[in-house]
Amino acid sequence: MFQAKIYVTLRKSVLDPQGNVVRKSLFALGYDNVPEVRIGRYMVVDIEAADRDAAEKQVRDMCDKLLVNPVIEDYTFELVEV
Amino acid sequence: MFQAKIYVTLRKSVLDPQGNVVRKSLFALGYDNVPEVRIGRYMVVDIEAADRDAAEKQVRDMCDKLLVNPVIEDYTFELVEV
């Protein structure tokens, strides 16, 4: 049994309305030392697989097929055996 | 300058509607080996601070105050100097 931790972020030049608003409100709360906030998704996917390679391949497939929107998002992931 | 990578997850006791739907659609795509999916937020916060401790303290404050809702969410974070 493996666990994939998938980090999905907006592509670099894609607008992040949410991040901007959070940055502004942090500023309003007195955090004037936060030049940028980017907000993405964090997914934890349990996966039963024979071995690490199989798991890794499947996770990549899932991301490309369903979990990530390649038009505006990038992703990375880590795989741990559990 | 530091960069905080904040991982926010729904607490175990809280049902994760999004995670369930994703799990189901993965299943529909033929991934019958994915017993659980949990979906949370991944935030990257740049922060100017004198030193790591100062940065760390501030990040924790921000999370407790604004970025995370302790009623339904847990969080962890990493801090890297950039």
Added chain:
Amino acid sequence: MTIEAKVWREMGLTDSEYQRIVEILGRQPNYVEIGIFAVMWSEHCSYKTSKPALKTLPTEGPAILQGPGENAGIVDIGDGQAVVFKIESHNHPSAIEPYQGAATGVGGILRDIFTMGARPIAVLDSLRFGELNDPRVRYLFDGVVAGISGYGNCIGVPTVGGEVYFSDSYEDNCLVNVMCVGLIEQKDIKKGVASGVGNPVMVVGAKTGRDGIHGATFASEELSEAAAERRPAVQVGDPFMEKLLLEACLEVIKTDYVVGIQDMGAAGLTSSSCEMASRAGTGLEMDLALVPRREEGMTPYELMLSESQERMLLVVKKGSEDKVKEIFAKWDLDCVVVGQVTEDGILRLKEGEAVVAEIPAKALTDEAPLYQRPTEVPAYLAEVQNYPLEQLNLPEDYNEILLKLLASPNIASKEYVYRQYDHMVGLNTVVLPGSDAAVLRVKGTKKGIAMTTDCNGRFCYLDPKTGAAIAVAEAARNLVCSGAKPLAVTNCLNFGNPEKPEVMWTFWRCIEGMGEACRVLETPVTGGNVSLYNETKGNAVFPTPTIGMVGLVEDLDKVCTQGFKEEGDTIFLIGETLPELGGSEYLKMHFGLEKGQAPKLDLDLEKRVQQFVLSEIKSGLIKSAHDCSEGGLAVALAECCITGGLGADITMVRRFRGDALLFGESQSRIVISTPPDKGVELVKKLVDVGVPYTQLGQVAGSDLNINVVNPGCSGCGGNLVNLPVAKLEETWRGAIECLMK
């Protein structure tokens, strides 16, 4: 810049267009200038292909305060008030990224409305996709609906109506047309003009990023791999920013500081600046170094062509800058002076002191080449029109067919869609989605505004001219059924590649049919939007001239809905049923055929039917009204039963095929109900005005019964339909949701 590189070609300009530019400027344009010309002369911005046809449409009428040419059309609704409305397509962006494509589509059309000073009161969405059995289609459908819901709900403008069609012809090119309706006091109307030499020009709202550079040119070519290659960074909508912009703009427009205002839509800063100057016959000088930006190292070229959302361009009275800034600051918005109005008619762009572009504003807006593209009758027409429908077998079981039709996604309840839209915010929605047209009240008056979008693309495919006329007629009919007088039209013309003579031919025919119908029904065209190149690998979408129409309900106590109201009421069919099966949903669903002749449309009859129904709704004789559209009379009756929660006993004389009688889609037909003791009076009036009608039966029980009698043929008659309304409803309501599971 090396001219040999022929950069203009990558930007979508032809060599002859480039030569034209050289003549206009009397010199070689630089890179920035080529980019500016390329987007302003793109099909999307210049209408270089469609203008000749559009010129033939009727655009004037007693109620029209603003026809085509401004950001939106305006119609008078009395009491010094007016309705501002417009429809726009976001087909290509939605095909690439359904959620953001649709969301930014909503954002764009909202800006067109509040740019004029009007408060948006409603959105309608007209959507077309491939068949739902295709997972990619389901993904697009869900994404688009979520995008419209995400943006519209957030900004707090109710989405009150629209349509959804599913057909293979839209599989590779979904259509996402969004209409917005706004309300305004006529004295507050603002135009997109940059007048008053020396007046400052201000950029307001979101910072400029590298979003959607060349989006306009992108929307002017086929969706090919190659195009996908040059795909610009997808624009992400920020409805929260737009909400602030909306409130701030309406507040600042109420002051007398604003001279002119325009949103930055396609071609962003470029189109807004040169259009405002051109309309006023002035010039503009802007220092691009002053434009607030989101990303580092942005070039003048990128700043001018960026399509970052939620931005507006303002020309204000000299000296009022600070007052204006104050108002925007209150809403936490950036507002920066970037230049001023000049008298020389030149769009002059600087970066600091350096001039980076100098172009006569009018050259960009008025001097784009017009193309009389060749036309040719499509080869397919004869084949589909002459298909021998009369040879088709009659159905065994009409109950089964009716249920199948009610479950067909084109006919089934669209609740799955509109329950995802906040259609109530604003407290104006008097007739909610689910009837023929939505009706919104005008607070503080007895008036209501009715609105709808309609177009049966299949009819337009089988007979472009009649199909387009039918779209206008059906839209008007839907308004009339709600008790509203049709006022005016906005249209969204979705077609394939206009460089193909056959596509161009259907385009011209559609405009002809639309124009004719608009003249007869006295609903002038106040503007719209043209979306060409909806074509992939040689497959063009059905010609789809979507009609958005608004109407006026003079007295909200007289608004009418489609559901039957009371047991015992008498049911009539106003209009005439002909033996027509061509292009019907029944043919497609039961025989898999999208063939035959489109239904005939007699505009004079249409008008008389509508006038009759409208005046008798006002007189109180008519208690419910529902037009027959997809699925024909049987489906219309079923919908009247479902929404009314009542059954009906119907008996008809069969003069031709039973399937044509029940499921044919003859035009100009409206199912109405009237109190039992008023039937005679109604008939007398019908005879007086010479409108054909059929007495169908009465509202009764909890089943829908349809019997036919057949003079001179015993045994051919009998009961064709007998179904509990509960069963009809369950089938109709749940269908789309089931397909999406």
Added chain:
Amino acid sequence: MKFGVVVFPGSNCDADCLHAIKVVTGQPAEYIWHKAGSVEGYDCIVLPGGFSYGDYLRCGAIARFSPVMAPVIEFARKGGLVLGICNGFQVLTEAGLLPGALHRNKNLSFLCHDTYLRLENNSTPFTTLGNLGSVMKVPIAHGEGNYYVDSETLKQLEENNQVVFRYCTKEGEITPEANPNGSLNNIAGICNEQGNVLGMMPHPERCAEEILGNTDGQVIFKSLLAAWQRRCG
């Protein structure tokens, strides 16, 4: 009686609430700007629906820090009447004036349609004119109305009778099918222990006029007026 309707950036039911309050109660009502430093002179504060700060991060999470919220919290602690509708409810939970949290609807999509609510507590100032156990038809319009709270607190809520509205069937039964968003115990609205703060996801202001075809929402505004009259004559 004077009502104040708070306007956060992104509020979009503020005008609706103001309109409904005036039409139903005939009492004066004013907007309170989110930057306001005080709520002096108001007898009831309404936090309206909408998408304050775009609902970014979490619904209500950012609005909760608006300058006006400090005086609103103070006002509530002193027993002042505070009504949070939809996004207003979310703000109240984020601000800690009400327990629990509202997260994503179980089917993930935004839902706008009528729901039926059973009145579970008619001893609050917001509901005195309603009959216990009566069923009202009130529309919802939200994507995140799925009420959650830890089991301990839930138990207390139930024991203290703080659940004011539950989603139910037309006939008034509390069933899973009648629960549109997955809320625990079909909870649609709750009040604080003292009963002077009410949060609800459904929109009473949307069903308070004949012309809109439903007046079930009036009872809340009328009850507020009655409560105030009892207190201040």
